Amino acid sequence: xxxxxxxxxxxxxxxxxxxxxxxxxxxxxxxxxxxxxxxxxxxxxxxxxxxxxxxxxxxxxxxxxxxxxxxxxxxxxxxxxxxxxxxxxxxxxxxxxxxxxxxxxxxxxxxxxxxxxxxxxxxxxxxxxxxxxxxxxxxxxxxxxxxxxxxxxxxxxxxxxxxxxxxxxxxxxxxxxxxxxxxxxxxxxxxxxxxxxxxxxxxxxxxxxxxxxxxxxxxxxxxxxxxxxxxxxxxxxxxxxxxxxxxxxxxxxxxxxxxxxxxxxxxxxxxxxxxxxxxxxxxxxxxxxxxxxxxxxxxxxxxxxxxxxxxxxxxxxxxxxxxxxxxxxxxxxxxxxxxxxxxxxxxxxxxxxxxxxxxxxxxxxxxxxxxxxxxxxxxxxxxxxxxxxxxxxxxxxxxxxxxxxxxxxxxxxxxxxxxxxxxxxxxxxxxxxxxxxxxxxxxxxxxxxxxxxxxxxxxxxxxxxxxxxxxxxxxxxxxxxxxxxxxxxxxxxxxxxxxxxxxxxxxxxxxxxxxxxxxxxxxxxxxxxxxxxxxxxxxxxxxxxxxxxxxxxxxxxxxxxxxxxxxxxxxxxxxxxxxxxxxxxxxxxxxxxxxxxxxxxxxxxxxxxxxxxxxxxxxxxxxxxxxxxxxxxxxxxxxxxxxxxxxxxxxxxxxxxxxxxxxxxxxxxxxxxxxxxxxxxxxxxxxxxxxxxxxxxxxxxxxxxxxxxxxxxxxxxxxxxxxxxxxxxxxxxxxxxxxxxxxxx
Ligand code: GLC
Numbered sequence: 001x002x003x004x005x006x007x008x009x010x011x012x013x014x015x016x017x018x019x020x021x022x023x024x025x026x027x028x029x030x031x032x033x034x035x036x037x038x039x040x041x042x043x044x045x046x047x048x049x050x051x052x053x054x055x056x057x058x059x060x061x062x063x064x065x066x067x068x069x070x071x072x073x074x075x076x077x078x079x080x081x082x083x084x085x086x087x088x089x090x091x092x093x094x095x096x097x098x099x100x101x102x103x104x105x106x107x108x109x110x111x112x113x114x115x116x117x118x119x120x121x122x123x124x125x126x127x128x129x130x131x132x133x134x135x136x137x138x139x140x141x142x143x144x145x146x147x148x149x150x151x152x153x154x155x156x157x158x159x160x161x162x163x164x165x166x167x168x169x170x171x172x173x174x175x176x177x178x179x180x181x182x183x184x185x186x187x188x189x190x191x192x193x194x195x196x197x198x199x200x201x202x203x204x205x206x207x208x209x210x211x212x213x214x215x216x217x218x219x220x221x222x223x224x225x226x227x228x229x230x231x232x233x234x235x236x237x238x239x240x241x242x243x244x245x246x247x248x249x250x251x252x253x254x255x256x257x258x259x260x261x262x263x264x265x266x267x268x269x270x271x272x273x274x275x276x277x278x279x280x281x282x283x284x285x286x287x288x289x290x291x292x293x294x295x296x297x298x299x300x301x302x303x304x305x306x307x308x309x310x311x312x313x314x315x316x317x318x319x320x321x322x323x324x325x326x327x328x329x330x331x332x333x334x335x336x337x338x339x340x341x342x343x344x345x346x347x348x349x350x351x352x353x354x355x356x357x358x359x360x361x362x363x364x365x366x367x368x369x370x371x372x373x374x375x376x377x378x379x380x381x382x383x384x385x386x387x388x389x390x391x392x393x394x395x396x397x398x399x400x401x402x403x404x405x406x407x408x409x410x411x412x413x414x415x416x417x418x419x420x421x422x423x424x425x426x427x428x429x430x431x432x433x434x435x436x437x438x439x440x441x442x443x444x445x446x447x448x449x450x451x452x453x454x455x456x457x458x459x460x461x462x463x464x465x466x467x468x469x470x471x472x473x474x475x476x477x478x479x480x481x482x483x484x485x486x487x488x489x490x491x492x493x494x495x496x497x498x499x500x501x502x503x504x505x506x507x508x509x510x511x512x513x514x515x516x517x518x519x520x521x522x523x524x525x526x527x528x529x530x531x532x533x534x535x536x537x538x539x540x541x542x543x544x545x546x547x548x549x550x551x552x553x554x555x556x557x558x559x560x561x562x563x564x565x566x567x568x569x570x571x572x573x574x575x576x577x578x579x580x581x582x583x584x585x586x587x588x589x590x591x592x593x594x595x596x597x598x599x600x601x602x603x604x605x606x607x608x609x610x611x612x613x614x615x616x617x618x619x620x621x622x623x624x625x626x627x628x629x630x631x632x633x634x635x636x637x638x639x640x641x642x643x644x645x646x647x648x649x650x651x652x653x654x655x656x657x658x659x660x661x662x663x664x665x666x667x668x669x670x671x672x673x674x675x676x677x678x679x680x681x682x683x684x685x686x687x688x689x690x691x692x693x694x695x696x697x698x699x700x701x702x703x704x705x706x707x708x709x710x711x712x713x714x715x716x717x718x719x720x721x722x723x724x725x726x727x728x729x730x731x732x733x734x735x736x737x738x739x740x741x742x743x744x745x
Contacts, residue, residue: 034347038097039340044322044332045069046095047339051317053102053278053310059085066090066099070318072310072342073100073146073278078418080357083143087355098355100346104415105147105196106165107131109138110364111373111538112412112419115479115515116151116177118380118534120167120559121621123663123687125180127376132184134369136196139418141359145349146197148245150181152232153202156572158560159212161483164414164515164535166207168559169572169618171228172682172706175235182239190242191350193358200236202247202280204262205229209249212569214482218251223675225251226710230266237271242345244277246308248286255290257283257303264307276309276341285314296320301329309338365423370539377536377543379661382556383622389507389528391550391624391658395466398436400428401458401501403444403494404513405471410447413535414480414515423538427471427511430541434549439465447475447491455493455500462504469548470498470527471511476535479515488519488566498526511544517562521615532556553624553660555687557730562616568607573618573731574678580604581679582612613732619665619682620730625656625692629664629727632738640745642705642718648727650738652688653695661689662729664737666700669724671741674711680731683707700727707744720744 039047049070056062056077065071066089077083083101090099107113113131114122122128132150139147152174155163167174178200187195205225209216220229233244244267246257256262257279267273284303285296293299300316301324311317324330346352363369383390392398404410408424431438443458444451462468472494477483489495501508502525510527512518513535524530531554536543546552563571580603587601589609606612635647648666666684670677684700708718726739 031344031347035340035344038095038343039336042095042339044325044335047335048317048321050097050339050342051310051321051335052315053312055313056082062086063089067093069093069095069097071099073102075102075312077101078103078142078144080142084356087143091355097343098346098351100146100342100349100351101144102146102148103139103144104149104417105135105139105144106149106151106415107135107413108373108416108537109135109144109418110420110423111135111138111369112416113373113376113537114380114533114540115164115413115535115537116167117164117515117559118536119376120173120177121382121534121556122376122379123173123557123685124379125176127379128177129180129184130372131376132181133187134372136185136187137194137359138364138369140194140196141357141361141363143357144196145351146199146243147185148199148201149185150178150198150236151201152178152236153207154229154232155207155560156570157207157209157212158488158516158563159484159486159566159569160207160209161214161414161479161485161515162207162481163560164479169561170559170574170682171231173559173685174232178232179235179239182236182241186240186242190348193350193354195349197242197345197349198236199243199245199278200233200241201245203233203244203256203267203277204247205251205256206247206249212484214484215248218249220251222714223710226714226716234271237267237273242275242348244273244275246277246279246283248280248283250290250292255283255287255292257308258287258292258299258306260306268307274341275345276338277307278310279303279308279312279314281312282314284308284311284316297324300324304330304334304338309341373537374539374543377533377540378546378552380534380536380556381543381547381554382532382558382620383554384530384532384616384620385524385527386529386622389467389509390531390548392467392548395507396437397464397466398431398438399458399461399465399468400431400438400440400471401443401468402471402497402511403442403447403449403492404473405440405442405469407446407475410476411513411535411540412537413476414483416476419538425539425541427469427541427544430545434545443497444492444494447473447478447494449492452493452496455497458497459500459504462501462506465506467507467509468501468504469509469511470501471513473512473514473518476515486566488516488563490518490520490523495523498523502526509548513540517558517560519563519565519615521564550624550658553658554621555623555661555663557619557621557663558616559618561614561618564610564615568610568614571614574681576676577679578605582606584612586611617730617732619663619728620732620735621663623656623660623662624658625654625660627662627690628653628655629737632727634725634740634742637740637742638745639704639742642703642708644704646702646704646725646742647699648702648725649697649699650727651695652690652698654690654692657692659689659691661687663687664698664700665728665730666702667726667728667731668707670707670709670719671722671724673709673719673721674717677709682731704744718744
């Protein structure tokens with residue numbers, strides 16, 4: 001195929017092909033020659049056609065556009081036959097350039113994995129990589145070769161519905177998980193028909209939407225952008241991520257879709273990215289709403305000149321770029337450059353040789369895929385509380401209740417287009433297959449249900465059960481894009497049902513399926529155990545039975561801080577110390593005497609009603625077993641170069657009576673800096689599985705370069721001075737197992 005296309009090109013174009021890829025300027029590769037030969041042979045209309053992405057609207061319409069060369073990419077079509085027809089129309093007609101077929105494969109295609117926030121809770125990057133690899137294989141079987149994933153937006157505000165789609169509040173955890181996802185989707189070679197191009201989104205700062213309201217403006221100063229919001233995207237670039245997506249938000253007055261500083265100066269000139277950038281849905285046109293562009297033509301000029309290569313569904317480029325070139329407002333070379341970026345990724349995907357899928361349909365829901373989804377769901381569950389009710393030891397008669405106990409659609413979570421609820425294994429379905437004698441009375445029919453008429457029946461059934469398993473949380477529609485909440489308590493009458501169940505006098509195990517951390521503060525007293533599964537995907541029910549039965553011990557850790565109430569937001573672990581740090585002994589609301597003197601309390605950074613810390617700290621999670629840490633060692637305590645490696649080692653022993661896994665976390669604190677630095681930052685972690693009684697020597701290496709940060713004048717620095725470093729099982733000081741101080745000299 002590639003030879004056929006070259007044959008079609010004017011000889012001059014092939015001869016003239018020089019080295020256009022800025023990344024490989026020094027050595028003109030076959031890729032560069034091919035890309036140049038294809039693009040240099042195109043008319044300006046054909047070049048602009050490559051910059052155009054359309055949302056599928058009828059296969060005939062798409063065929064026509066493809067045949068006209070006006071369709072660089074398509075989204076929202078996943079029918080194999082339709083995609084074949086559209087692709088054939090593009091291949092059979094000049095300029096014979098294959099279409100890049102895309103889809104939102106966010107946490108699975110057919111086999112649905114836990115939402116990314118849940119996957120982050122596994123603290124197991126290999127699971128994330130493998131899940132993305134499976135998702136790519138299933139999607140590629142329908143001809144989809146580009147996904148709009150991973151989402152790398154740091155989120156410190158769970159009111160924002162899209163916290164569900166990312167990997168939480170921490171830059172390091174998000175960087176590790178995002179890079180794993182990129183590797184999973186793209187594999188070792190994009191040309192492999194099972195690989196699909198990844199897309200790091202939403203570039204950048206989208207998760208800092210003011211007030212947690214989606215699409216709202218962000219005001220992230222450059223240093224915070226560099227030190228918190230950009231690192232995961234830089235990690236994706238280092239992992240070879242093929243594409244990026246500009247975010248909807250305006251940051252400090254500049255919409256990302258028209259922001260040359262991030263799209264060109266940082267992404268390309270600093271990080272050496274040579275793929276292409278797609279706008280988010282119609283975000284070129286939204287620059288008019290922002291008041292940043294006067295009209296669509298102005299928006300098109302601002303976007304292409306900032307370095308935005310592909311226009312998702314605004315039609316701005318096809319409608320205006322030619323005129324803008326004639327008017328001298330856009331150089332044709334910008335269009336040529338954008339076109340080459342896109343053709344380069346199509347070349348790397350092997351689309352010129354293999355534009356049609358070759359993977360059997362049998363890969364969808366394959367047995368090994370469901371097993372992988374099960375393992376991920378098991379490892380994504382975080383046990384937040386357990387007073388001994390779990391695992392179910394002598395309980396045989398189970399009352400299963402709650403609005404999410406048999407919710408096959410909602411259990412899958414947000415951003416699921418192709419996964420079918422018929423394949424979902426719900427808790428009810430799994431318990432029916434188990435050795436338990438289960439009685440199922442939902443009590444509430446959906447998460448927002450306020451009908452308490454069934455409560456008496458549920459409580460009666462609870463009294464004759466050995467244990468109660470309540471499965472609640474939120475419907476999938478309550479998180480995800482544009483689904484933000486100002487109140488994060490359990491919806492509907494769920495808390496009332498938990499309070500009623502408490503009266504039955506039997507152990508109550510609460511299982512929460514949600515797209516965000518919910519403020520379950522007042523529910524805890526009514527729960528003997530809490531398992532937080534986020535939205536666990538297709539195999540969530542079977543994972544739940546394996547967890548409560550003790551077949552698998554919970555091993556998840558919170559990827560976000562859980563606020564006590566919405567008023568406490570934002571609350572995150574890696575905050576600065578402030579000039580008046582809370583001591584942890586502050587006087588709280590109920591302890592304040594009447595007529596308290598003006599300076600008798602407060603004077604440190606905390607809230608009178610909620611105190612200082614969150615309900616659950618970042619990195620927290622319980623297990624059925626216990627672990628002992630010993631023999632801590634560090635290779636040295638003085639370092640002189642950012643090429644040095646800090647090596648912390650220790651022995652970990654499973655001293656309990658269950659097999660299980662612990663996540664050893666390494667945090668650092670830069671004690672004095674040229675700018676104020678966070679009180680702690682996660683810089684390494686390792687999840688270690690140990691059989692009961694087993695032990696293992698564990699080593700965690702941290703490059704000294706990870707102590708660098710962007711200080712004054714937007715320069716990345718490694719500053720001399722003292723750093724505390726410690727190993728812990730959560731970000732809370734009470735979970736520190738070992739601590740020392742190192743010096744950078
Ligand atoms: C949406 C989302 C983005 C998604 C795109 C295509 O608005 O912001 O994450 O990939 O449009 O569906």
